[in-house]
Amino acid sequence: MPLSHPLLKGEISPRAYQETIFVKSKDKNTLVILPTGLGKTYIAILLTAYTLQSKEKKVLVLAPTKPLAEQHLKSFSEILNIEKESFSLLTGTVSPIKREDLYTESLVIIATPQVIENDILTGKIDLDEFGLIIFDEAHRATGDYAYTYIAEKAISKDIRILGLTASPASDKEKMQDIIKNLGIENIEIRNENSPDVKSYVQELDISWISVKLPEEFLEIKKLLEILLKKEIKDLKDLGFFSSLEVTKKEILATVPKINNKIKEVPLKEKSVYYGALKSQAKALKIHHALELLETQGISPLISYFKRMREGKSRSSIELLSEKNIMKILTMADNLSQRGIEHPKLSKLYEIVVNEVKKGKNIIIFSHYRDTTMRIVKELSKFEGVNVERFVGQASKKGDEGLSQKKQKEIIERFRLGEFNVLVATSVAEEGLDIPEVDMVILFEPVPSEIRSIQRRGRTARRRSGEVVILMAEKTRDEGYYWASKKKERQMKHTVMELKRDFTKNEGVSMAEKGQSKLKDFLVMPEIIVDDREDKRVVKILSEIARIKVNRLDVGDYILSNRIGVERKSSHDFIESLIKGTLFPQILSLSNAYEVPLLIVEGEDVYSVRNMDKKSIRGAIISAMVDLRVRVIFTNTPEETANYLVEISLREQKEKDRLPAIRGEKKVMSLKEKQLFIVEGLPEVSSVLSRRLLRRFGSVLGVFNADEIELKDVEGVGEIKAKKIRDVIDSQYEEI
Structure with a gap:
């Protein structure tokens, strides 16, 4: 039944499930899990109107990318009946001074999370003015991502939270992290088969097409597998593996184990484990070459070996000198000259040409940019196929990235029907307002359930659609496909299990909400922080000190009018010593401050690289004796923050020793x-x-x-x- 609301334009007719979710979201922090195209944003807009009118509080809408934030601005402004000037779009391109004004003037602020995180740290935004924060793509609320910090601040101020996602995690522990980080008290989940949703779900036909690798590919594959087993066996003999059958993830996981061994063993045994690091690097490269051959074809494989030769790392040089690699390159060049490519390519061209004749528009996803280039080049040759390539902003040799402006232009042209095939990398999976299409083709399956859902979500939103997945038999394609399917099933099971837990326990305990913390009663020092400094330390500091974030010409922290601090991780300390940038930095610090401090944070500096200990000691002594820089070693960001605060407290007992920005020695009165x-x-x-x-x-x-x-x-x-x-x-x- 149509309804009206003073803050919504015209009459509204929410679907039954949208109304149900809205009602429950008003009173509890809610995570909404809905398939793409079923109106998550509409629920967020209803809750925004309620917050503006009933709570008389502002609303903050967070989206992980600028294009997605722009999309939300369009959606919210089209439905909400408030002045255009009451909306603000805040991204890194808006100056800090302008943002401060917009926080004061606006009712609905739509922003990227990094901007809000920085402005909370610098005190530019007052969260007390907000009654609702919406976290779009809420599955990102893990680890150090900005959502986690913003949500923590929102929970402490009892601000209502709404999380939106189509693709939460399959891993129960990760899912629990998302729930904990966002302070979730209620989960609202619907899938394609939910009774109140089923009638709104468009038909989606998912099929997969399998192809066989040519015999020549299988010969190259066999040679690569021989090379891989040789490196894996070397690592197995040293105790890093229990089997010769290992995954890429397991190969990656050996690096810290090998480094720990290097620290532990006597000097005469270290060379064995430096050799293990080389074996690990070669194994990873061979594994990647196998993946390219099996899932992408000959051209990407040749390009990869070419880039490896140009990189000139020690492991690459050794690998390229292997007889089997030389044989592989000869065979690959021969196949390329004969025009023999991956059979998925010819199958792809066949599908696209046939479907375009029926008037369909198509998105093709491929994980690798080299493959997208080849697909675009070949599809351009077919009559009736108008194709564009869509990649990220990063550029690499021979392949220029697309600016956000250019990305938007391509999307708009696709929306207007100026071309009918878009070939895209993962950049088009999430965070961009890609128009709905008739067909999505996955050139290769991806092992991530989240990415699979995001890719499929580009079709069957308002009309039926098709998804076609191309796979090479008995290759990683099949493994990735089934891994993704398993994770998807696991994801649904995990979410339903957690929802049952919520129903049973009536949500998680939010006892800490609004409670005073110890820091509310402490005298906190003032510390000036460089705006490029590590966010982990800055976040910890913000809890135990009053921080001001500025761009500093010299140093990372100012603790008083006479103490400046340069902070380096152990790795950065050694790298800057090797590159020759360490001493110019600390000389500037010494010239600018009466008491210059250098904090070196992390693992033992002597174990970071295979560098002469005497040279490292000499550098430390020179810093202290020649440049009068005090050197402090800390183990963790927490310990660093505590040092900074305790030194500041001691200094600032004197009224004339408050921190002040300067780039060179102050001229004394x-x-x-x-x-x-x-x-x-x-x-x-x-x-x-x-x-x-x-x-x-x-x-x-x-x-x-x-x-x-x-x-x-x-x-x-x-x-x-x-x-x-x-x-x-x-x-x-x-x-």
Whole structure:
């Protein structure tokens, strides 16, 4: 039945499930899991109207990419009955000063999360003004992603949270993390078979087409597998594997294990494990070559070996010198000259040509940019096929990326029907307003359930659609396909299980909401932080200090008007030492601050690289002795933050030692110069230096005072007076 609301344009007719979800979302932090095309955004708009009117609070809408944020701005402004000026779109292109004004002026703010995270840290946004925060693509709320930090702040202020996703995680632990991080109290899940949704779901025909690899491919595959087993066996013999059958994930996981061994074993045994690192690198490269051959074809394989030769890493040079690799390259070149490519390509061209004749528009997804280039080149030769390529912004040799402006232009042209086939990498899976299409073709299956759902979601939104998956028999294609299917089933099972837990327990406990924290009662120091500094440390600092974020010319932190800090991870410290950038940086720090500090954070610097320990010690000694930079070693970001706060607290007990930005040594006033000179006397603090100058009127007066006169000043005893006179009266001698 049509309804009306003063903040919604015209009459509205929400579907029954949308109304149900909206009602439940008003009073509990809710995670909404709905297939693409079933109106998650509409639910968010209804909740926005409710928050603006009933709570008289602002609304923040978060989206992971600028194009998706722009899409939300369009959707919200078309339905919400509020002034155009009440909406704001905030991305990294909007200046911080302008953002501060927009936070004040706007009712609905649509933004990318990194901008909001930075503005919370710098105090530019007041979350107390908001009654609702919407997290689109909520499955991203894990780890260090900005959603996690923003949600933590929202929960502490009792702000209503709405999470939206079509593709949550299959892993129960990850799903629990998302729920915990977003403070979720209620899960609303619907799938294609839910009774209240079924009638709105468009028919989606999913089929997969299998092809056989040519014999020549199988010969190359066999040679690559021999090479791979050789490297895996070397790693197995050292105890890093229990079997010769390993996955790419398992190969990647050996690096920290090998590095730990290098730290543990005696010097004479280290070379064995440096060799293991080389074997690991070669195994990874061979594994990737196998994947390219099986799933993409000869041209991408040749291109990969060419890039490997240009990279000139030690493992690449050794690998390319293998007889079997030389044989593989000869065979691959021969196949390329004969025009023999992956059979999926000819099958793809056949499907596209036939479907385009029926007037269909198509998206083709491929994981590799090399493959998309080849597909576009070949499809361009067919009559009636108008094709465009769609890739990310990053550029590489011989392949220029697309700016966001160019991406938007291509999408708009596709929407207008200027071409009928879009060949895209994973960049088109999520976060872009890609028009609905009649058919989605996956050139290769992907092992991720989230990515599979995102790709399929590009069709069958408002009309029926088709998904075609191309697979090569007895290859990684089949493994990835079944892995994705299994994860999808697991995802549905996991979500339903968690929903049952919610129903049973009536949501998670939110006892901490709105409670005062210890930091609310502490005196916190002020610290100035460089805007490029590691967010992990900055987030920890924001809980125990009042931080100001600015672009600093010198150093990463300013703790007082005389202390500047450069922070480096152990790895960065060694890398900057090798590249020769360390000493110029700390020299600038030493020139700019009276007390320069260098904090080196993380693992033991001697174990980071195979670098001479004496050289590392020499650099540390030179920093301390020649450049008078104090060096502090910490293990974790938490320990670093604690050092910064404790030093700041100690410094800022003196009222004139608050931090101030500067890029070079401050020009002292006459008073500061006088205090500086007198503070140089033994055991004379800044407080005592003021007493001495007040008592004797000038620096010369202090220097002329005898021991009896000095003892008349509060804080100067017989021993201290003698020490002061000794410094003033003693003859200077060269060492």
